[in-house]
Amino acid sequence: MNPYQQNVIDIQKREAQRRSEMAGDKISDAATKSGGLGGYREAIMQAERERNLGTQMDDIQAKGSQQAFQAASRQLEADRRADAQAYDLSSRYGLMAGQQEMGIGDATQADALSRIQALQGIGMQQRAMRQAGLDMGYEDFQRQRQYPQEQLSFYNAMLQGLPMPIQQANMNYSQQPGLFQSLASLGLGGLGLYRGMQG
16 A cells, blocks of 8 residues: 555544544533433443444545555556557567667677687787797707707818718798788778678
8 A cells, every 4th residue: 555545544543533532521521510420321422432433443444445456456557558558569669670689680790700700810820920939949949959069060070071061051931911911801891791781
């Protein structure tokens, strides 16, 4: 029940209680004037007044609760009508909105895939560059490790008068895709996504 409705009911009950107490005072005054203070007649009248007060309080509460129930029922019915109208509107326009959301979802997915591919390409380039640096370092380490042995072989060949071995260094380089190529592929992917969203 609405707390404001209950407050109104409580005010009506207080007013009924006040009127009943005033009626009780009148009964007591009348009994005092007639000399029958505390007699059976006064007791019966006071009991009847109390019974009437209880009945009136119950009636006030029941009537207030009934009004609150009816107001709540009307509000519930209005809410149901509003929900039904909103559902009708959403079902009319829901199909178009769903189709638009599907198009946006497809475009978002295509955009995400193109970004992932671009990041994958950049990652592969970075990994290749790091590996090339590691390979060069390892080859340099191998040459430095073999240097003392090669020098001893060289001096030994000089002392024995043997032909000198010719030392050769072989370097292998492989060309990786450049930054320009990666950016161009990313731009073409974005252009394709833009055209897909326009169509």
